[in-house]
Structure formats: C-alpha cells, structure tokens
Amino acid sequence: MIRLIAQREFTEFVRDGRLLWAGGIMLLLIVTALGVGWQRQSHLHAERHAAQHLDYEDWLKQDERHPHDAAHQGMHVFKPEPPLSIIDPGIGPYVGSTIWLQAHRQSEVKFRPAQDATGLQRFGTFSAAWLVQILAPLLIIVFGFNAFAGERELGTLRQLMSLGVSSRALLWGKALALAMGIGVLLVPGVVVAAAAVVIESEPGRLLDSALRFLMLGLAYAVYLAITVFVVLAVSARASSSRVALISLLALWIVGVLLAPRVMSDLSRHVYPSPSRTEFASDLSTDLKSEHDKAWREQFGVSTGWGPDLPLSKWGVALQVNDHVGYGVLDRHFGALWDTFEKQQRMQEWAGLLIPVLAVRSLSMGLSGTDFVQHRDFSVAAERQRRVVQDIMSHDLIDHADPLGDRHFAYQADKELWAKVPPFDYQTPSLAVVLRHHWSGFAILSAVLAAAVALALLFVPRRLPL
Amino acid sequence: MLEALNVSKDFGANRALDKVTLRVKPGEIYCLLGANGAGKTTLINLFLDFIEPTSGEVRINGRKVADDPLSTKRDIAYIPEQVMLYGVLSGIENLKYFAALATGERHSREQLLALLTEAGLPEAAADGRVSTYSKGMRQKVGIAIALAKNAKALLLDEPTSGLDPKAASEFSQLLAKARDRGVAVLTTTHDLFHAKQTGTRIGIMKQGRLVADLSSQDLSHTDLETLYLQHMAA
Amino acid sequence: MKARTFWLVFAHEARVLIADRTLPLVLTLFALLIGYAITNGIVEIRARDAAVASILTKQNERNARNIDQLQRINAGIETPAPFSNAADPANVGGGLGGRFAYVPTSALAPMAFGQSDMIPNYYQVTYRSRVNFMYDSEIENPWNLLSGRFDVAFVIVYLLPLFIFAMSYNLLSAEREQGTLRMLLSQPLTLTKLVLAKVSIRAGTILTCAILIPVAALLIFRPETRDAVSLVQLAAWAVLVCAYGLFWFAVAVIANAFSRSSAANALVLVGSWVVLVLIVPVLLNLAVSVASPAPSRTELATQTRLITVDGLRRYQKLFSADYRYSDKPDLLLPKDGRFEVQSRPKAAFMLQRDVEADIQKLLDRFDAQLEGQQSLVDRWGVISPAIIVHEGLAALAGNGSQRYLHFQRQVATFHATWKQFFEPRILESRAMTEADFAAMPTWKWQEETLRRQLSDLSVRAIQILALVLVVAGIGFWRLKKSSAV
Ligand SMILES: Nc1ncnc2c1ncn2[C@@H]1O[C@H](COP(=O)(O)OP(=O)(O)OP(=O)(O)O)[C@@H](O)[C@H]1O
C-alpha cells in the first residue's frame, strides 16, 4: 500500500517536470560544487604540505646565528586541509591557514581567504553543504507542498478515503515519495563525494574519513527527513495548496535566512567578544604587569631589559619572560576562544527550533572545518612555538657568557636547529569530534521526533477532507 | 446596438465560433441557446474584448470593439454566471468601486442604496461582507452595477442558473424593465422556459454556428422545446 | 477621467489590502525588521567610533608621555629604560611612538556593515614591514562571519524582494481566481492601468517604509548625516533602494502576466529570487576567483621567510653586536643632539626595510588581483540586481571593498612617509628632539571624493534602472497580450 502510494506520487514528480527541472538544476549545482571543492582541497592540501616541509628544511639549514634571532625568524606552520572540506569548507574562508611562530608573542592565524575575495564572498560560499542545507529544503517544499492540500482540492483525497486507504499509510507513502525524489537527486553527489574523500584521504586515516563521511550522510538524512515531515504536516493542515506553499516558504525564509543572523546577533549579545583594540590592550596590560612582577621577584630590577641586568642573565630572563607570558596568553586566548565556542554552542542549541543551525555545526564538525578543530590547530601551533622558544632559551642559558657582558655575540649552530622537532600535526580524531558534537545528533533526533509527531497530529485518522 | 458580423474564433485547431452573424437592437432581449461548448460564452467574450476574433467584426453601438475597447465598454454592462466581488468588502463598497470605475463618478450612499434596492438586495444586507453573501445576493450587486452604469446594452452569461424560482422571476422583471427603457440585452441560458418568457428573439447555437435566429412572432407558432431538440439532433 | 480611474483603483486596492490585513501585516513586520537592522547598525557603529576614539586618546596620552620623558631626559632628571626611550629614534619609530592609521566611519555607516567586521579599520604603523601588520583582521567569531550580519543592507537585498512578493505574487492571479478580473475588465479599464495602480499602492507603501525608517533613524541618531554631502548620499541611497524594489515589482508583474495560479506565481517568484539573490552572487564569486585567482598566500609566507633569512645573513654582524648599556649606561642618554642607536635596532630597521622592498612586488600582485576581481564584479554584477545593490549599499555606507582598498593604499603611503622620517634619524643616530615630535608624520585620512562615489553610484543606478526598464517592459508587453479569461 505505502509503496503503491509512493510510486504514484513519484510518477507525478517525473511527469509534471518538477523532478527534471528543479531537480536537474540542483543536481548540476551539487556536482559542480563538489568538483570545485575537490579541486580546491587537493590543491591547498598539496601546497601546504609542501610548504610545511620546505619550511622545516630551511629551519634546519639556517646559518650559525644567535638563538633568539632564530626564534625571531621563527617558522611557519600551515593548517592541513581535511579531505571532507570538499563537502563542507565550514569556517575555512573566514579563518586563516598560516601561523608565523615568532618570539615573544602568540600569533594569529593569518591569511583568511575572504580577505582576498570581493564583497561577494559575503553572499556565501558555494559548496555542497551550502546547497543541501539551504536549497534542498526548498526543493522538498516544491515537491511536497501540495501533497495533501493538492489532493484535497482535486477531490482525489475523498476518493482515496472512500476506498479505505488509511490516512497514516498516505502519510508514510508520501514521505517515502519525497525521500525518493530528493534521494535520486543526491545519489550522484554522494557518489562523487565519496570518491573524492577516499582519494584525498591519507591512507592511514581512511577509516576515520569513511566514518566521518557516513555520519555526515546520516546527519543530512535526518535534517532532510525533518523537512519532509514538516512539509507534509503543513500541507495536511493548510486550507489550500496556496496557503500551504506560502506558509512553507515563509518557514523556509525564517529558518535558513533570518533566524541564523538573529541568533548570531543574540549569541554575541549574551556572550560578548572583545574588539581587537580591547583584546590587544588588555593582553598588553596583563603581560606588562606580570612581566614587571616576575622581573622584580627574580632579578630585583624594576624595568625589563635594563642596564641593571647583566647580559649574561638575558638567557634566563628570556625564559622567565616567556614562561610568565605563556600563562597570560593562555588566559586571554582561552577566554576569547571559549567565548566563540559558547556563542556557537548557544546557536547549536537554537537548532532545536532552527534545525539548520544544528546541522551546520554538526556538518562542520564532521568535516573537520569547525572552530573546535581550528582551535586545536592553533593550540598545537602555539605549543610548537613554545617548544622552539624553550629550546632556544635553554641553549642561551647553557651558553651564558661567563664575562657577564656578552649575549648576542653568541652563535648557535645546526646542531641546535636540529633539536627542534618538525611540526607534526594530527587533526583531531573522530572520537574528539563526537565528544564535542554528540549534542548535534541529539538535537537533530529530537527535532525529527517532533516533526514526525507534528505530521501525525495533522494527519489524524479521520482526515479533514 | 450589439452586432457580430461574420465572426469566427479559433482556439488553435478548435473552431469555437464559425461565421456567426447576429444583431441585437435597442429594446430587444436576445436569448442564446445551445449545448455546453457551443460557443455562447465565447461570443460574449468577444463583445467584452476579452478575446480577439480570428476573423469578422464585433461592433457595439456602431463602433468596432477592436478599435477602442475602452469606449465601447462604456456602453455595456456585463453580468457573468457567477458575479464575483471582493469578499472582504461590503456589498455597498463593492458597488461604489465598480460604479465609480464604470461611470467615473462618485455616488452617494443614498444613490448606492437606491440602486441596490432596485436590484432587489435588502437594505439590511448592503453593509455585510460579500464573503457572507449567497449567490443570488452577489447577482443582485452585479445587477446594481449594471443599473448604475445605465448601460445601453447588457451582456448576460447564464444569469439565472442557480437562482431560486422567485429570484429568477424577479430577474426577468428587471430585464423587462430594461427592455422598456430601450436597452439591448444579449443573454445566454439553458432555461428554455425562461427564454421563451422573456426573450424577444431567440438564437440557437450548435458547434460554433448560429443555426436558428427566431423572432418572438415565430415563437408564438412553434414549440421552442421541439425546435431546439430538432436542431440538436440534426 | 483617465487619471481618476487610476486613483480609483489605487484607493480601492488600499481599502482591500487593509481589509484583508495584508498591508498592515506586511508593513508592520517589515518595519520591525528594518527597525531592528538600523538599530543594530547604529549601536555597532557607535561602538566602532568609540573604539577609534579610545585608540586616539591612548595615542595622545602616549605622545604626551613621550614628550614629557624626553624633556626630563634632556633636563637630566631621568635615565630611561633601553626599550622605552623617547630619545631613541628606533624606539619612537617602532612600538613606542607608532601612529595609528584609521579609517573613520562614514555618515551612512550604520546602513551596511560590508567588509567592516572582517577588515580592521585601523593599523598601528611602525617602521616594521607591512607584512607584519596588514594581515591582521578584526576579532570576530568566524561562525558569525559565516552567518552574516543583520544590517539594513541585508533587509533590503534579501528580505525586501520577499516582502514585495508577499504583497504582489497574486496581484492579478487572485482577481482571476476570484472571478473579479472579468468584472473589472468589463468596465472601461485597461489591464495595464489596473496593474500600474495595483503596483503603485504596494510599491508606494513598502518603499516608503524601507526608506523612511532608516533615513529618519539616521537623521535623528547620527548627526553626521545632516550635512549636505550626506544628504546627497542619503538621496542616492534612496534611489538605489527604490530601483531595486521596482525591479522586483516588475518581476512580479511578469509572473502575473501569464495566466497561472497564485501558487505557481509564488513558486516562480521565489525561484527567481533564489537564482538572482542566492545562487548567482555565489557563482559569480566563484567565477571571479577562477578568472582572477588570488596568488598563493602560502607562497607569500614562504617568500617572506626566504627574504628575511637573506636579510638576517646580510646584517649578521650588526645582529651579533651586543647592547652596551650595562657597562655604558650613558648610552641611554642623548648627547649633543646625537643618540647612539645600537646595532641591533639598526639592523632590525634595515632588515624590515629590505623585506618591505623585496616583498613589495608580491604584495602588489595581491592588490592588483583584488582590484582585478573587483572590476570583474563591477562588470558582471549586472547579471543580478542583488549584486549591484549589495555592492552599492556597502559603498555608500563607506564599508565597501573599494574604500578599504583606498584605506590600505593610504596606509602604505603613510607607512612609507613614516619610515622616511625615521630612516636618517635611526641610521645616523640622531637623537629625537621636541621639534621632531611636532614634525612627525601624522595620519590624515583622505576621503574618497564625492564625485568618484557618485559616478560609481550612478553607474550602478543606471545598470539597475536599465534592468528595471527591461523587466518592466517585458512585463507590460506580456500583459498587453494576456487575456482576462
Ligand atoms: N480560452 C479558451 N481556450 C481554448 N478553447 C476555448 C477557450 N474558451 C473556450 N474554448 C472552447 O471553445 C468552445 C466554446 O466554448 P464556450 O465557453 O463558448 O461554450 P459555451 O457555449 O459557453 O458552453 P457552456 O454552456 O458550457 O457555458 C469549447 O469547445 C471550448 O472548449
């Protein structure tokens, strides 16, 4: 029975051209997006991988030089581009990919692609994830708005009910038809994406990528199922197919367009983040006071790097300075990043009402392009910077000039450079991601349950005809 | 007053009107009979410039409709089978709007009420929303619009279908009054009895052709029903 | 008679739209949204103005402190610390005296955030190479950047068309479905006039709402907008918004000119909106980045490193020379107008100068590429009115890409002047004097000329009005051919 209903419905999508036109355009867009994403990811990945390698080689090949100068020169680290960013580049365009690890200060991750783009970037990034999050629900609306309302207007609903078809069977049949309609369109995309992910994954992490891919599929399936049931519920409830269509379009606009921006404003209001000026000046003030304190306690001097401190002590001083700074930096950057995460978490929970927010967060998380994983990279990069600093300061302490008035005259050689390990960054495993994102699945499942309940409520046993 | 001269109308391959010639003079009530799909509504649409004739000419008061449809429309009033109005407005508000559109003048409330009463709508109903009106009540607002326009010709498309017998006979009286004022009336109907009672001329259409054009004298001799069935059978 | 019919339909439509609650509902909702957006804008811009003001206060305090310190040093009262010494040109030209270059908010800034949440509106200019500071970005949660801001430009570009559709998707189809169209057209009234009157009442109300609310809010809460230049800009803003609104009304007319159902019209309209507002801009962005790709940033990082390594090698001797403050504290004091700048700061200055010169070509490539992209966008933007208006509104608000490029070019010039001022002082070990502090380059923002802005804007206005004419032309031509039945 259910299959029969679904088949008839599906034939209608094919016959009236909806599948061909709306669906064809969607299919074309998705495949294009994946192609573009694939090309971008493989190019970036290769380029950064090579650059990372070169950078370390250059570090090892450095001439003899004062360790602190070497630290000032520092090294670059590049964020690897995860294979699933083919599907969802996430916050990628709005965060940088390169950190210059230099002495004294934690650096920002620089070079945001959006800064090399025109204002058009702000319309959004063309990706498969964007298409499925934003346009696929619209497609389901186009397919399903007249599911019940249209049959009611035609009078075929009376006919069906008089034949003894149960209204619930009708609901499941129509849901199945919608799932088939959207499924047919997504299958080619899924195949291309799967191939791309498998090819671009490092062999050792193939399983990780595959699991991420499957879960991503699951997340989107739940998201689209939510849309299907909401569409059917509204279609069953509406007095005419026109009313159904208008209500659904309004829901869509509020859901994917308005609400995310309002929520973003709201989260910023609840958890305000500092401006760059505030952040920089607070950080400097804190650093200065902590440094002054440390200098007083350790060396009994009132100003840093003054004439009162013999040059032979500069190595120790550098270390003291750095170590005091680490705590301050961790506090400030930690607080900032926590704020970002809280803002995002709040929006994710708003996904209970606006599912696109929940699926967006989950999709980025699984694709490895969310803030949590960006932060993980930033922290790892900072850790590497500190390793470099500590090794350099140590060497300076070991070679402090016994005469007491030499510091920069000292030059270290290649042996010291080789003590610094290469920056070997592993992107967080799926387990880490799930620890952060289990709530996304929970939220989506809850919303799906609510959507099904709504559909059942609006398609009662005795359907209004 | 209303003249269709050798008019044909094709919808693609389908010939809806085939060289129809028909004249309605002032003071005449011309009843068009014919099966479903015979082309009656199509003919009326031509007078209203809703569609263009494929060949032939349609004239109102001697002027070709195609030349200046706006000015020919000033001379006619149209009442479709279903008089459709703005549901969110009251009957009197609807009348006010259409009357102003038709005549370019504003009517006072008293004038409008008088028109509605003349058309047969109880005064108490005039201020109710049209969405609460019955079909007959909407019909009466339609008549009031025609009255306000003081048109020289009336085009009526199945005006009495769905009206109860009393309302239908009131409508016939209104038509008779119009005829006496010298208005030319073209009405389509499926109601032979009504046609015979009110019509001064009767036309029978079949598959786009006017197959009979009878005056009231002819009618007095013949039984309309037999005639009609004869034509249909032929 | 003719004009009267128009006003008759106009007034009647108003009555019907009020009676069926479309007009109050749509206008209230729209007013709320645009009111929220402009409030958002005003609050945000106030915060930005305050941030710049606080930077400037800090800078002035710092400057005063430096001068004060210099006076005390010269009077022999103070021996300064080595790295905060107002007599040392290397200190003053670096972090101690570095000047802020900032771009002030435009009068119309609350109308569109544009690029301002991403690109910083100030930089601290020192003798350090531009690579060191030009790639800083404003602190903002990337998730929020992705979501986009709720500003007036968003309401206009994205939401206004939807509100226009809500009012006019069934402009004619409703009358057709109700059967009133036959009644209307049996009167002496043309379809064109009917549609014109119907569009006029709708466009009149919603566009008034769209223009009046933000403009009034700005005139009340942002006194900067009350001068002649800003009033001209506000007028231009209104023209752009009107033209954009009319474009979507024209699209609605086309949809209604075909005798399809209201539901079909709604679908077609939303479809056209999805294509023109959502998809085309995103695809154009993609196309532009393919046609004029950004040079690799990874490459820039690698090159910067190589050039720096080169410099380190070149100035190796200077870098290895030690500070001599411990045995000669006198070195911290100026003497006879001279201040012995130590070798390391000297080397650092020269290194930064060389890096700057060597990397210049690469940086120029980035600038050229971005300008190339921008000119492509300007040329091809005409394929979607959303692009024209989005860019136009951002430009009018002074938050568009162009103004930021203009700003960054000025920063580069200022940076060069700054280095020029300090180069002889650092390399020739001249002590800073009070006169130097007075003569130091100061940041002075040169606004884009109004003429340039207007010519830029009139191009956009012409583009969009041409689109309106074409679409409305098709709509009314189609209307002439469409029948009442
Ligand atoms: N807009 C149209 N497009 C195509 N064909 C049409 C159109 N209007 C009418 N027709 C065709 O023209 C023919 C005459 O139709 P018309 O509506 O004039 O019949 P009628 O005599 O008014 O019938 P009824 O008694 O059912 O009202 C029919 O075959 C109809 O299918």
Ligand SMILES: [Mg+2]
């Ligand atoms: Mg008919």
